[in-house]
Amino acid sequence: MKTILTLSNLTKKFGQLTAVKDLTITINKGNVYGILGPNGSGKSTTLGIVLNVINKTSGNFEWFEGSITGSDALKKVGALIESPNFYQYMTAEQNLKLVCRIKNISFKKIDEKLDIVGLLDRKNDKFRTYSLGMKQRLAIASALLNDPELLILDEPTNGLDPQGIHEIRKLIKKIATDGITILLASHLLDEVEKVCSHVIVLRKGEKLYSGSVDEMINSNSFFEVKSNQKEELLSYLKSNPAIKNVKIEGDLITAFLLEAIDASDFNKELVNQNIILSHLVKRKESLEEKFLQITNNNN
Amino acid sequence: MIRLIQIETQKLWLNRASKILILVSFILPLTVILLSSISINLFSFLNIKMGEIGMFNFPMIWHVATFTVSLFKIFFAIVIVSMIGNEYSNKTIKQNLIDGLSKKEFLLSKFYTIVIFSIISTILIGITILFIGFYNTELTNFKIIFNESEFLFAYLIKQIGFFSLCLFFALLIRRSAFSLAFLFILYFVEWLFYGLLNRITNETIAEKIYNLFPLHSMYKLIDQPFQRVLLVKFPNNQEKLLDYTVYFHEIFIVLVWTTIFLFLSYFLLKKRDL
Numbered sequence: 407m408k409t410i411l412t413l414s415n416l417t418k419k420f421g422q423l424t425a426v427k428d429l430t431i432t433i434n435k436g437n438v439y440g441i442l443g444p445n446g447s448g449k450s451t452t453l454g455i456v457l458n459v460i461n462k463t464s465g466n467f468e469w470f471e472g473s474i475t476g477s478d479a480l481k482k483v484g485a486l487i488e489s490p491n492f493y494q495y496m497t498a499e500q501n502l503k504l505v506c507r508i509k510n511i512s513f514k515k516i517d518e519k520l521d522i523v524g525l526l527d528r529k530n531d532k533f534r535t536y537s538l539g540m541k542q543r544l545a546i547a548s549a550l551l552n553d554p555e556l557l558i559l560d561e562p563t564n565g566l567d568p569q570g571i572h573e574i575r576k577l578i579k580k581i582a583t584d585g586i587t588i589l590l591a592s593h594l595l596d597e598v599e600k601v602c603s604h605v606i607v608l609r610k611g612e613k614l615y616s617g618s619v620d621e622m623i624n625s626n627s628f629f630e631v632k633s634n635q636k637e638e639l640l641s642y643l644k645s646n647p648a649i650k651n652v653k654i655e656g657d658l659i660t661a662f663l664l665e666a667i668d669a670s671d672f673n674k675e676l677v678n679q680n681i682i683l684s685h686l687v688k689r690k691e692s693l694e695e696k697f698l699q700i701t702n703n704n705n
Numbered sequence: 706m707i708r709l710i711q712i713e714t715q716k717l718w719l720n721r722a723s724k725i726l727i728l729v730s731f732i733l734p735l736t737v738i739l740l741s742s743i744s745i746n747l748f749s750f751l752n753i754k755m756g757e758i759g760m761f762n763f764p765m766i767w768h769v770a771t772f773t774v775s776l777f778k779i780f781f782a783i784v785i786v787s788m789i790g791n792e793y794s795n796k797t798i799k800q801n802l803i804d805g806l807s808k809k810e811f812l813l814s815k816f817y818t819i820v821i822f823s824i825i826s827t828i829l830i831g832i833t834i835l836f837i838g839f840y841n842t843e844l845t846n847f848k849i850i851f852n853e854s855e856f857l858f859a860y861l862i863k864q865i866g867f868f869s870l871c872l873f874f875a876l877l878i879r880r881s882a883f884s885l886a887f888l889f890i891l892y893f894v895e896w897l898f899y900g901l902l903n904r905i906t907n908e909t910i911a912e913k914i915y916n917l918f919p920l921h922s923m924y925k926l927i928d929q930p931f932q933r934v935l936l937v938k939f940p941n942n943q944e945k946l947l948d949y950t951v952y953f954h955e956i957f958i959v960l961v962w963t964t965i966f967l968f969l970s971y972f973l974l975k976k977r978d979l
Contacts, residue, residue, distance in 0.1 A: 457803045459979040481805035491800035495720050507712050508804045548804075 408435040409471050410556045410587055411456060416465035418451050418611075425451040427611040428465070433556065433589060438582050440598030440619075441591040442697055443608035449591040450488065452608075453560050457485055470555070481509045484549030485558040489565075490541040494534040498525055498544050501533055502551060509552050519547040523577060539570030546577060557581065560591045575600070599623075599693040609701050623690050628662045629672060632685035639681050658685075709814035710821065712806070716788065717818065723784045730780035731826060735833050737777075738770050742837045760934055761841040764852040768930045768949065770834045771860040774826075775927060778864060781822060782871045783885065789815070789872065790881035799979045808974045815872055816967060823864035831857050859926040859951040866923050866959040873966040876973050888920075895921050919966075922958040926951060 411433040418426040426448045433439060441449050454460035456467050458480060469479035492501045502516045520526045523543040528536070536544065542562065549557055562578065563571040578601055582588055592598050598605060598619075605622060607615040615622065633639045636659070643652050643661050653660040669688040676683060691699075717723045742761045760769050792798040801811055834857070838850065871888065878884045895918040902911035916925050928949040 454978070458807070459799050459802050461976070461978055477802070477805045477807035477810070480803065483805075485803045487799070487803060489796070491796040493716065493719070493797055494795065500715070500719060504712060504715055505804050507708060507715070508801060508806045510708060510805075 409433070410435055410469070411589075412468045412471075413452070413456070414466045414468075416452065416455060416467055417463045418448075418455060418460065419463045425611050426455070429608075429611070429613055431606055431613065431616065433587065435555070435587050436585065437604050438588045438602045439590065440602035440605045441589065441608060442593070442595065442598055442605055442693075443591075444593055444701065446610075447608040448611035449608060450560055451611075453485070453487065453558055453589075453591060457483075457487065457558070459487075481511075481552065482555045483558060484552060484554035484556070485560075486542075486545045486549050486562055487558075487560045490545035492533045492541070492544065492548075495532060497530050497532055498536075498547075499529040501544070502548055505548050505551055511552050515551055515553070519550045520544075522550065522580075523547040524573075537570075539566050539573060542566060542570065542574060543577070546574070546581075550581070554586065556587045556589060558589045558591075561593075562590070563592075563594065563597065595692070595694040595697055605693070607697060607700055614700050619693065622696055623693060627666065627688060627690045628660055629667075629669070630685065630687040630689060631659050631661065631683055632657050633659075633681060633683050635681050638679070639676075639683075642676070642679055642681060706813075706817065709810055710817050713814040713818040717784065720788075723788060726780050726784045727822070730777060730784075731829060733780070734774040734777040735829060738773060738830075738833060738837065742841065761837050763838045763842045763850045764854075765930070765933070766834050766838045766841070767853040767856040768927070768933065770830060770837070771856045772927045772930050774830050775860060775863055778867055781826075781868065782888070783881075785815070785819065785868055785871045786875040786884045787881040789875035790879060790884065793879040796979075802979065809971065812872075812967070812971055812974055816869070819868040819872065820865055823861055823868065826864060827857060827861040830860065855951045856927060859956065862956050862959050863923050863926045866919075866963045869963045869966040869970075870919055870923075873970045873973075876970045892920055895919075916955075917958060919962045922955065922962060926955050926959060 409432055411431075413429050413431045416426055416429045417424065429448075429452060441452070443449050451460060455462045456469075458477060469475065470482070474482070493504070496504070498520065499516060502520070503513055506513050506516070517526060517529070520529050523546050525540060525543055525547065528540070533541070533544070546559075546562070549559075559578065563574050566574065575597065578588070578590070582601055588601075590598060590602060602619055604618050605615065606613060631639065636657075639659065640652065640654075643649050643659070648663060648665050648667055650662045650664045653662070669686065672688075673683065673686060717727065760766070792801075798811065802808065806814075831854075842850075871884070874884045874887050874891075875881070878887060895915070898918070899911060899915040899921075902914055905911075915921050930949065933949055
């Protein structure tokens with residue numbers, strides 16, 4: 407598998423504060439990565455370092471297995487960082503032309519990319535007349551101009567209204583299905599869960615987890631059950647070796663599984679034990695629950 | 706290099722304010738020179754003596770015109786300082802770097818623009834000088850016509866040096882208004898140091914050190930022509946003659962400063978996190 411970006415032991419200190427601590431990450435071609443982490447966990451700093459705007463303190467990073475370095479590597483990458491930064495007095499088209507000049511590519515793709523983000527009919531309007539959602543879409547068009555090997559999106563839905571968020575998400579999903587490698591930094595977990603194939607969880611600049619989304623969620627599925635025979639149900643659950651632990655919230659009992667059990671088998675077994683359920687749901691943990699577990703365990 | 710110039714010209718030319726300021730900085734000084742030379746001819750019955758002095762004749766026109774025009778360089782200084790200020794306040798510098806412009810290229814695109822602006826400005830003033838000179842002088846001796854054309858070269862170096870200083874201040878301070886204020890502060894600081902040196906040492910040494918300071922070394926490239934103009938009028942009074950020649954060492958000092966400002970700017974860009 408082709409490697410696009412490798413970080414090895416990357417560290418960044420701002421005075422006393424260590425924003426990124428000994429971070430090692432590999433980004434492979436074709437995957438959609440989500441970088442998760444609460445605010446201030448070092449997501450943007452990490453991206454800033456590989457994007458040449460923040461100087462690293464120690465460690466290393468390497469683009470495209472070291473074949474291209476520095477700003478030449480960035481010409482093959484598209485990136486959207488925090489807020490869209492364009493020249494206020496230029497039109498959308500002029501702004502994109504400037505990006506083409508910087509990336510040293512032809513102007514051919516400008517209309518195509520403006521069409522993807524739905525701004526083609528506004529291309530001759532000045533950037534300053536755009537709404538925040540449109541600015542963000544223009545930034546995505548700009549990041550796509552060179553058909554990048556890697557698309558970096560840092561909080562792409564930050565500050566948008568629900569409709570804007572929806573539009574951007576739709577766009578990201580569309581781009582992801584086109585097979586572009588994406589690195590999406592976000593603290594919005596459902597965003598990552600819906601789009602990404604892999605996750606990297608950061609907290610206080612350290613990597614807590616990295617792996618595929620499925621692995622992260624699958625390992626822990628659970629049953630939510632209710633019954634009028636609460637005591638019998640509880641004693642059965644506690645004696646079952648396949649069940650890791652049990653949580654009780656009012657009438658609702660949640661049983662976390664050590665190994666996969668089929669819901670109908672589970673139900674049948676309970677009926678055999680003369681326990682009748684009034685409520686049975688088998689669920690996988692959401693990324694959010696898993697994320698909170700990971701970040702809390704490491705406190 | 707052409708790519709970098711294209712990038713910077715697009716940034717400047719599409720911005721209405723900087724476009725107007727650039728045009729003004731080309732047109733205004735030349736108009737002032739042209740008008741004053743013409744009006745002196747038109748109203749020659751009033752200004753007969755000015756005409757006789759030969760301010761607008763070869764070779765003195767090289768000196769008078771370059772000195773006068775260089776007083777107008779503040780317009781382009783405003784353009785430089787505000788374009789850098791805007792790159793920081795709109796974070797477009799960050800976006801440029803992310804898009805794949807290296808820090809070196811960012812700085813070079815600004816510097817190339819400065820050089821090109823200075824060259825165009827020098828060519829324009831050169832043409833104007835030739836125009837006014839031929840209009841006012843009736844000689845066709847090649848040697849006399851181009852006798853003092855080194856002032857034109859000094860003018861070019863002076864522009865590049867001064868704008869590089871502006872570039873450095875703009876990158877250092879990142880806010881246009883404050884950067885311009887710093888230019889004035891530097892002027893007074895140099896002047897204060899000169900006064901101080903004058904007290905500590907004697908005038909000759911103080912003068913020599915003063916000539917090494919960035920702003921004053923640029924000013925020294927083209928000394929003020931008034932004394933010279935007046936000398937023509939009072940040829941006997943030559944005891945305190947100002948040496949207005951463009952010396953090689955004067956050009957060298959300014960070039961050294963230009964290099965220093967460029968490297969300091971690069972160092973700043975390189976070291977800072979955005």
